[in-house]
Amino acid sequence: MKIQLTQDIAMPAVGFGTYLIDNKQAEVSVTQALKAGYRHIDTAEGYQNEAGVGRAIRATGISRGDLFVTTKLWPGNPAWGHPVKDRAATFAALDQSLERLGVDYVDLYLIHAPFAGPQRLEQWEALIALREQGKVRAIGVSNFAQDHIEEIRAAGLSLPDANQIELHPWCQNPELTSYLAKEGISAIAYSSLVPLAEWRTAEGHDSAKSDEMRQDGAKTDSPIKGLASKHGVAEAQILLRWGLQKGYGILPKSTNADRIRQNIDLFSFELDTGDMKHLADMNRGGGVAWASGDPTQQG
Ligand code: NAP
Numbered sequence: 157m158k159i160q161l162t163q164d165i166a167m168p169a170v171g172f173g174t175y176l177i178d179n180k181q182a183e184v185s186v187t188q189a190l191k192a193g194y195r196h197i198d199t200a201e202g203y204q205n206e207a208g209v210g211r212a213i214r215a216t217g218i219s220r221g222d223l224f225v226t227t228k229l230w231p232g233n234p235a236w237g238h239p240v241k242d243r244a245a246t247f248a249a250l251d252q253s254l255e256r257l258g259v260d261y262v263d264l265y266l267i268h269a270p271f272a273g274p275q276r277l278e279q280w281e282a283l284i285a286l287r288e289q290g291k292v293r294a295i296g297v298s299n300f301a302q303d304h305i306e307e308i309r310a311a312g313l314s315l316p317d318a319n320q321i322e323l324h325p326w327c328q329n330p331e332l333t334s335y336l337a338k339e340g341i342s343a344i345a346y347s348s349l350v351p352l353a354e355w356r357t358a359e360g361h362d363s364a365k366s367d368e369m370r371q372d373g374a375k376t377d378s379p380i381k382g383l384a385s386k387h388g389v390a391e392a393q394i395l396l397r398w399g400l401q402k403g404y405g406i407l408p409k410s411t412n413a414d415r416i417r418q419n420i421d422l423f424s425f426e427l428d429t430g431d432m433k434h435l436a437d438m439n440r441g442g443g444v445a446w447a448s449g450d451p452t453q454q455g
Contacts, residue, residue: 157423159405161294161317161342167224167264169400170420171196173346173409175203176359182208185411190216192417198320198346198407200228200268201253210257226264227253228298231279233271235454240272246282250291265292266320269299270455276304277311284314296320296342299451302335320344321452322443323404324395325380325435326351326369329443332452333402344405347445348395351380351438364444379434387425390418397422398435 158166172189174182174197182205186197190212199209206227213223229249232240241249250265265283272279283295296318297304308315319336323329323345336343349355353374356363372378384391392408396419399406408419427435443450 157400159342159344159403161264161296165263165294165317167294167318167342167344167405168194168196169405170194170396170422171198171224171226171344171405171407172416173407174199174205174209175409176356176362177203177205177208177409177411179205179208181205181411183211185416186212187215188413188416189420190218192413193420194416195222196224196226196405198226199257200230200266201249202228202230202268206253206256210259214258220259224263225257225259226266227257227262228266228268229279229283231267231269231272231276233269234273235271238271240275241279242275243278243282243285246279247286250286254291261290262292264294264296264318266296266298266318267300269451270297270301270304271451273455276307276455277313280308280311280313280316294318296344298346301452302332304455305335305339305341315339316341318342318344318405320346320407322347322350322445322450323399323402324348324350325398325438326440327443328436328439329452330439337403342405343403344407345399345402346407347443348399348406348408349392350444351378351395352391363447364449366444369440369444379438383427383431383434386431387427389425392419393422393425394427394435397425397427398432401427401432 157169172194294317296316298320
């Protein structure tokens with residue numbers, strides 16, 4: 157299943173997420189993901205694992221043209237004492253990402269978050285230039301709110317091909333997703349598995365997920381558990397299938413080989429209209445994946 161980012165560029169709808177996986181484990185887990193059939197890998201300068209991801213993709217024997225690789229520019233963030241990258245620093249960051257990944261181009265390059273303030277447009281212009289140079293095929297943003305995208309339009313620049321944002325039944329962002337659909341900007345869902353009781357427990361709870369949400373995910377009468385039992389699949393598969401049926405790209409992360417396989421085994425069942433309505437009624441509001449709060453509300 158593919159998502160058409162532009163007329164010429166199609167992205168495999170199921171990508172493998174790599175946040176909170178170190179270089180050594182990334183090499184192992186990305187290798188397992190590629191064996192399981194994933195052809196789209198999502199990494200970032202900020203994840204500090206591009207070298208491990210690169211070793212796995214170069215070792216697979218799968219031709220580069222059959223793989224879809226996304227990485228992200230860390231824009232800087234004055235609020236965290238990180239200097240904002242200007243045009244030259246953005247070019248240098250992509251060159252370093254390509255070198256660590258050991259590839260000549262990436263399929264999708266994203267600005268990780270809208271944290272560059274007045275320099276957001278300078279970074280976006282740099283991404284447009286990188287696309288013209290052929291170092292990146294498609295360009296997009298992540299964690300951008302409608303206002304951040306309208307800023308690009310007001311400057312007369314071409315709009316992003318995609319916006320990667322937190323999306324799952326508890327965080328459906330209906331206004332932003334409708335806007336993206338209207339503008340032809342693909343929504344890519346991250347942290348699809350937030351409602352699971354197990355989500356990021358092994359990773360030490362690095363997030364803003366509340367104790368109440370944790371308890372809700374563990375309840376035996378949770379609606380997601382009910383749908384999993386109805387369809388004879390795991391709760392994770394219900395959450396991921398919801399994302400696909402909403403038309404989003406999805407990026408499940410796991411370091412467990414069985415779960416890596418389970419998270420791409422999404423095509424033998426379908427959520428019906430009633431199931432989708434049930435899930436639509438579960439929206440609670442903003443994102444929780446970032447410990448510092450929902451980044452679409454910042455910058
Ligand atoms: P996720 O994929 O929503 O969930 C991962 C968590 O769920 C881990 O604790 C994992 O543990 C567990 N898990 C995975 N599959 C499972 C299954 N089948 N059953 C039960 N538990 C399961 O997490 P995420 O890493 O937050 O998001 C996915 C990807 O989106 C990231 O890796 C990254 O590539 C991207 N992302 C982007 C941003 C952004 O700002 N652009 C932010 C967050 C994430 P195990 O590893 O032990 O299986």
